[in-house]
Amino acid sequence: MAGRKKQVPRAQAVRPQPASQAEQSATRPLTRDDLVQASVRVDPDLRRRSELLWEDRSRSTRGPKAAFTPDDVVQAAIHIAEADGLSAVTMSAVSARLGLTTMAIYRYFPKKDALLDAIVDAAMGRPPIPSDPRGDWRDDVTQWAHAKRTMLCARPWLAELPFVAAPHGPNWLRWVEAVVEPLSRIGLNAVDTGEMLSVIDGYTRGASDTAISLARARARGTSDAEWTAAVGADLGRAIGDPRFPAFAALITAPSGGDPRTMETSFDFGLQRVLDGIERYVAATTTQPTRPTRVAKPATRSQR
Amino acid sequence: MAGRKKQVPRAQAVRPQPASQAEQSATRPLTRDDLVQASVRVDPDLRRRSELLWEDRSRSTRGPKAAFTPDDVVQAAIHIAEADGLSAVTMSAVSARLGLTTMAIYRYFPKKDALLDAIVDAAMGRPPIPSDPRGDWRDDVTQWAHAKRTMLCARPWLAELPFVAAPHGPNWLRWVEAVVEPLSRIGLNAVDTGEMLSVIDGYTRGASDTAISLARARARGTSDAEWTAAVGADLGRAIGDPRFPAFAALITAPSGGDPRTMETSFDFGLQRVLDGIERYVAATTTQPTRPTRVAKPATRSQR
DNA sequence: TCAATTAGCGTACTACGTACACTGTACGAG
DNA sequence: CTCGTACAGTGTACGTAGTACGCTAATTGA
Numbered sequence: 001m002a003g004r005k006k007q008v009p010r011a012q013a014v015r016p017q018p019a020s021q022a023e024q025s026a027t028r029p030l031t032r033d034d035l036v037q038a039s040v041r042v043d044p045d046l047r048r049r050s051e052l053l054w055e056d057r058s059r060s061t062r063g064p065k066a067a068f069t070p071d072d073v074v075q076a077a078i079h080i081a082e083a084d085g086l087s088a089v090t091m092s093a094v095s096a097r098l099g100l101t102t103m104a105i106y107r108y109f110p111k112k113d114a115l116l117d118a119i120v121d122a123a124m125g126r127p128p129i130p131s132d133p134r135g136d137w138r139d140d141v142t143q144w145a146h147a148k149r150t151m152l153c154a155r156p157w158l159a160e161l162p163f164v165a166a167p168h169g170p171n172w173l174r175w176v177e178a179v180v181e182p183l184s185r186i187g188l189n190a191v192d193t194g195e196m197l198s199v200i201d202g203y204t205r206g207a208s209d210t211a212i213s214l215a216r217a218r219a220r221g222t223s224d225a226e227w228t229a230a231v232g233a234d235l236g237r238a239i240g241d242p243r244f245p246a247f248a249a250l251i252t253a254p255s256g257g258d259p260r261t262m263e264t265s266f267d268f269g270l271q272r273v274l275d276g277i278e279r280y281v282a283a284t285t286t287q288p289t290r291p292t293r294v295a296k297p298a299t300r301s302q303r
Numbered sequence: 304m305a306g307r308k309k310q311v312p313r314a315q316a317v318r319p320q321p322a323s324q325a326e327q328s329a330t331r332p333l334t335r336d337d338l339v340q341a342s343v344r345v346d347p348d349l350r351r352r353s354e355l356l357w358e359d360r361s362r363s364t365r366g367p368k369a370a371f372t373p374d375d376v377v378q379a380a381i382h383i384a385e386a387d388g389l390s391a392v393t394m395s396a397v398s399a400r401l402g403l404t405t406m407a408i409y410r411y412f413p414k415k416d417a418l419l420d421a422i423v424d425a426a427m428g429r430p431p432i433p434s435d436p437r438g439d440w441r442d443d444v445t446q447w448a449h450a451k452r453t454m455l456c457a458r459p460w461l462a463e464l465p466f467v468a469a470p471h472g473p474n475w476l477r478w479v480e481a482v483v484e485p486l487s488r489i490g491l492n493a494v495d496t497g498e499m500l501s502v503i504d505g506y507t508r509g510a511s512d513t514a515i516s517l518a519r520a521r522a523r524g525t526s527d528a529e530w531t532a533a534v535g536a537d538l539g540r541a542i543g544d545p546r547f548p549a550f551a552a553l554i555t556a557p558s559g560g561d562p563r564t565m566e567t568s569f570d571f572g573l574q575r576v577l578d579g580i581e582r583y584v585a586a587t588t589t590q591p592t593r594p595t596r597v598a599k600p601a602t603r604s605q606r
Numbered sequence: 607t608c609a610a611t612t613a614g615c616g617t618a619c620t621a622c623g624t625a626c627a628c629t630g631t632a633c634g635a636g
Numbered sequence: 637c638t639c640g641t642a643c644a645g646t647g648t649a650c651g652t653a654g655t656a657c658g659c660t661a662a663t664t665g666a
Contacts, residue, residue, distance in 0.1 A: 063612030276579030
């Protein structure tokens with residue numbers, strides 16, 4: 001009943017927020033400070049899901065002993081997801097794997113959403129530990145990005161979940177911490193450091209999509225040849241279509257004997273991103289009075 | 304029956320591809336050329352879904368006239384998604400909106416998957432048209448990235464779909480074309496142009512996540528204050544926790560009177576990415592014999 | 607000892623996707 | 637003009653998933 005679907009009455013039209021709130025960040029733009037403010041009044045459903053990720057689940061000793069821990073349930077669900085994909089993770093399947101009946105799972109997680117939250121966080125695992133605090137931040141960030149990409153590719157079923165809106169659990173914070181630490185070594189102020197975090201994490205997740213798609217196809221039993229054929233067939237529709245001349249030229253151009261694998265491509269792009277960060281760092285530290293680089297949308301601010 | 308779930312038998316263990324294929328891109332690395340190869344033998348289900356996106360749906364004149372077009376169905380579904388979220392898009396709801404019974408939808412789309420594919424492509428809409436071919440590529444790419452981000456934020460329910468594995472429809476190709484065109488103006492070779500495409504699109508999608516999350520909260524009726532409180536409450540758990548010192552320091556640091564909105568933050572990061580690309584362009588064009596920049600993973604290749 | 611608390615079970619209800627058979631309609635070949 | 641073919645939409649029914657609710661039994665603090 002407390003689900004978040006259909007909270008809005010059907011009669012309400014396309015624009016759920018008529019005029020009371022900004023639709024983009026126009027009238028009341030959200031700033032970083034807003035995010036840091038203390039929580040006052042939160043959607044109780046999300047609140048509960050978040051708490052389930054963080055709270056210590058060992059309160060009462062009364063009653064019969066539980067046969068499993070919440071983590072056992074999560075591991076069972078992850079096992080099913082690895083084997084048969086996320087769609088096979090049903091409450092029945094998870095309980096059956098533990099030798100329980102369907103409803104027993106609800107003693108561990110009140111909703112399937114909450115279980116999925118826990119699965120996401122557990123599946124992320126631990127990030128690599130950065131080098132010593134005197135190491136080169138660029139090496140550590142590179143290692144982090146590759147590790148995150150590898151993690152995402154190893155669990156392609158994670159991409160089937162709405163990654164964005166899930167509550168942030170301990171492992172999520174661990175991953176963030178592992179990249180903020182080297183980024184903090186750059187010497188930028190907090191705001192800029194946050195921007196760099198967004199750039200690197202954004203690139204890492206966004207640019208891993210193709211590899212994730214391949215990994216998912218493999219997990220489904222599709223051969224690499226089949227996958228490339230399917231993707232190639234879609235992209236190939238651009239060839240000869242007058243609507244897509246530039247893209248058609250791109251994919252038909254010879255690669256010139258420099259075949260790059262997906263991972264080296266990822267690394268190549270990552271180094272460009274890090275180059276851009278370094279250029280900013282150089283410009284900032286050389287010139288202590290950093291100019292405010294606020295750009296109007298769709299307009300290049302600075303180069 | 305033809306679904307892609309449970310194709311792999313349950314007994315198969317965690318690693319679905321034991322030794323026949325490479326697990327990462329180690330033994331048989333996939334290169335860009337593989338993608339361009341002609342299609343031979345493809346998953347018939349995905350094949351069909353892709354064809355439904357491209358084929359001309361006006362073949363036979365026999366039989367009764369259809370009351371709607373496939374696009375009418377898609378628009379009805381999109382309307383429901385905008386109003387009540389993606390979970391409200393059921394076959395019943397879509398047909399009811401058109402004044403039909405549930406099963407009538409299957410005359411237009413054989414599976415819900417196929418309908419969702421069409422919804423995704425239609426919801427992407429048309430990209431902005433690049434400036435004249437003599438314009439600055441950087442302006443056009445910046446405009447494109449902002450437009451894509453705006454598009455994603457305007458339809459936050461798109462993020463609930465597994466964006467990655469969906470077939471690529473006409474609008475998807477239009478968006479790609481719209482950014483490949485200015486990228487082609489840089490003067491890089493095809494391989495490098497493809498890399499830059501990946502960098503920019505990856506950053507754009509990945510770095511839009513927070514804004515999408517906010518947009519989704521708004522669509523659900525959550526106020527901005529509630530959303531910031533929820534996110535802030537999660538992030539705030541880092542404060543005081545010895546496991547997350549760097550991140551705690553980051554979010555507790557004063558912003559120094561330079562509050563950036565989400566959109567300016569996005570643009571700031573985008574300009575860093577474009578800086579990195581420009582730096583590479585400068586290095587490449589100055590020195591015609593471009594060195595092969597292939598990095599081993601987790602190791603910086605060049606700076 | 608006993609009352610409170612809680613693990614797991616069984617039943618039942620709802621919603622959703624969709625297979626299948628059926629009805630009626632419109633066109634085109636004869 | 638007619639009639640068979642092809643197709644739009646309907647109605648029914650089934651399987652699966654999530655989960656509300658109440659029950660039983662086990663465990664332990666008071």
